[in-house]
Amino acid sequence: MKTEGGTTEQKRRAGEAAAAHVEDGMVVGLGTGSTAAHAIRALGSTVDGGCEIHGVATSFASKMLAREVGIPLRSLDTVEELDLTIDGADQVVTETGACIKGGGAAHAREKIVASISSELFIVADPSKVTETLDRSVPIEVLPAARTSVTAALTKHGGTATLREATKKDGPVVTDNGNFVLDCSFGAIGGPRSLGETLSSIPGVVEHGLFTGLATAVYVGTAKDVTCYEIDR
Numbered sequence: 001m002k003t004e005g006g007t008t009e010q011k012r013r014a015g016e017a018a019a020a021h022v023e024d025g026m027v028v029g030l031g032t033g034s035t036a037a038h039a040i041r042a043l044g045s046t047v048d049g050g051c052e053i054h055g056v057a058t059s060f061a062s063k064m065l066a067r068e069v070g071i072p073l074r075s076l077d078t079v080e081e082l083d084l085t086i087d088g089a090d091q092v093v094t095e096t097g098a099c100i101k102g103g104g105a106a107h108a109r110e111k112i113v114a115s116i117s118s119e120l121f122i123v124a125d126p127s128k129v130t131e132t133l134d135r136s137v138p139i140e141v142l143p144a145a146r147t148s149v150t151a152a153l154t155k156h157g158g159t160a161t162l163r164e165a166t167k168k169d170g171p172v173v174t175d176n177g178n179f180v181l182d183c184s185f186g187a188i189g190g191p192r193s194l195g196e197t198l199s200s201i202p203g204v205v206e207h208g209l210f211t212g213l214a215t216a217v218y219v220g221t222a223k224d225v226t227c228y229e230i231d232r
Contacts, residue, residue, distance in 0.1 A: 006035075006124075006125025006126060006127045006128070006220075007125065007222070009220070009222065010125035010126065010220040010221060010222065011034055011035040011038050011123075011125050011220060012038045012220065013220030013221070013224065013225045014035055014038070014123040014124060014125065014218045014219060014220030014225055015035050015036065015037070015038030015039035015040075015041075015042060015086070015123050015218075015220075016038060016039065016042045017123075017218050017220070017225040017227070018039050018086045018121040018123050018216075018218045019038075019039040019040075019042035019043050019046065019086060020042070021084065021121070022043060022046060022051070022053060022084060022086075023051075023083075024051050024052055024053070025052060025053070026053050026054075026083040026084060027053070027054045027055075027056065027074065027079060027081075027082045027083055028043065028053055028054070028055050028056070028082065028083060028084050028085065028086065029055075029056050029058060029082050029084065029085025029086065029087065029113040029114065029117050029120075030043075030055045030056065030057045030058060030062045030063075030065075030066055030071070030085075030086070031058055031062065031085065031086055031087025031088055031110060031113075031123075032058050032059040032061055032062050032087070032088070032104045032106040032110060033087070033088035033103065033104055034088070035088040035123045035124060035125065035220075036062065036086060036087050036088040036123060037062075037065055038123075039086040039123060040055075040062060040065050040066055040069060040071065041065070041069055043055070043066075043069070043071055044066075044068075044069025044070050044071055045069075047069070047070050047071055047072075048070060053071065053072070054071075054072050054073065054074045055071040055072065055073050055074070056073070056074050056075070056076055056079055056082060056113055057073060058087065058106050058109045058110045058113050059104060059106035059109060059110075059175055060175055061104070061106075062106075076109065076112065076113065079116070080116065081116050081117070081118065082113065082116055082117040082118070083117070083118055083119070084117060084118065084119045084120075084121065085113050085114050085117040085119070085120045085121070086121045086123060087101070087110055087113075087114065087120065087121075087122060087123070088101070088122070088123055088124060088128075089101050089122050089124050089128055089210075090102065090103045090128065090135055090208070091128055091129075091130050091133055091134075091135045092122055092124050092128055092129060092130070092214075092217055093129075093130060093131065093132070093133060094129055094217045094219065094228040095131075095228070096211075096230065097120075097122065097210075097211075097212075097213070097214030097215070097216075097217055097228075097230035097232065098133060098191045098192075098209070098210065098211045098214075099122055099133070099209075099210045099214065100133055100135050100137055100138075100208050100209060100210070101138070101208045101210055102137070102138025102139075102140075102180070102207075102208030103138065105138065105140070105163070105172055105174045105175075105180050106174070106175065107138055107140065107206055107207070107208040107210075108140050108174065108176060108178075108205055108206035109175065109176075110210075111206055111210060111213075114210065114213045114214075115213065119215040119216070120213050120214045120215055120216075121214070121215065121216050121217075121218060122214045122216070122217045122218070123217075123218045123220070124217065124218070124219050124220070125219065125220055126219060126220075126221060128219075129219060132187050132188065132189070133187075133188040133191055133209075134186060134187045134188060136161075136182040136183055136184045137158075137182070137183050137184075137185065137188075137194075137198070137207055137208050137209055138163070138180050138181075138182055138183075138207070138208035139153070139160070139180065139181045139182075139183055139198060139204055139206075139207045139208065140174055140176070140178045140179070140180055140204070140205040140206050140207070141178060141179050141180070141181055141203050141204055141205060142178055142179075142203050142205060143177075143178060143179050144203075145202065145203025145204075146162065146179055146181070146203075148202070148203055149181065149201055149202075149203045149204055150181060152201045153181070153183050153198075153201070156197055156198075157185060158183040158184060158185050159183065159184045160181040160182070160183040160184075161181065161182050161183075162179060162180075162181055163179070163180040163181070163182050176205065178205055188209075191209050191211050192209075192211040192212065194209060195207060195209040195211055212232050213232065214230050214232065215229070215230050215232060216228065216229050216230060217230065
């Protein structure tokens with residue numbers, strides 16, 4: 001079965017390989033997306049087997065799945081640090097761990113969780129791997145700042161589009177009550193520098209460029225999983 005660019009089997013292998021590193025007593029960040037969902041299900045089986053862990057969800061979707069599979073949860077505002085976070089990516093460079101996230105519009109919370117984690121494992125299928133990031137960068141913005149942020153992005157060489165909902169009229173609204181601009185910059189030669197620029201724009205809540213956070217990238221293939229360790 002093929003879904004969202006990669007096969008279900010590839011995604012499952014990556015998610016389960018990363019989840020295998022979770023140990024008793026850990027507090028684990030639970031990412032958002034189809035590949036991270038496989039990791040959450042694997043962690044549910046670990047809990048069923050007697051392993052005592054707690055999860056911190058990065059979105060409403062990951063929270064609901066965690067509850068479904070029996071993972072005890074803590075809210076983000078009750079933790080100062082996490083042992084490990086397992087999350088997916090829309091595009092990732094395996095050499096550096098730099099990635100673009102936000103396809104599910106959860107990148108603001110995902111980045112907070114990743115930033116307080118001792119380790120961040122990115123899980124992906126081969127279709128998400130690239131040598132240079134070039135997808136549109138999701139940018140969460142305050143609704144009142146949409147016009148001014150769009151103008152600023154244009155000045156910085158980007159082409160921004162308000163993300164529209166697919167099953168209702170109007171824009172996508174994040175779990176934080178904000179809008180998402182998908183901004184194309186073409187090939188991104190310096191993701192860290194671009195990220196700093198985006199963060200400096202008033203009205204930007206968070207952007208989907210993740211740099212200097214990942215400690216490993218797990219890529220599931222048809223037969224196995226390749227792990228790329230990152231020195232951050």
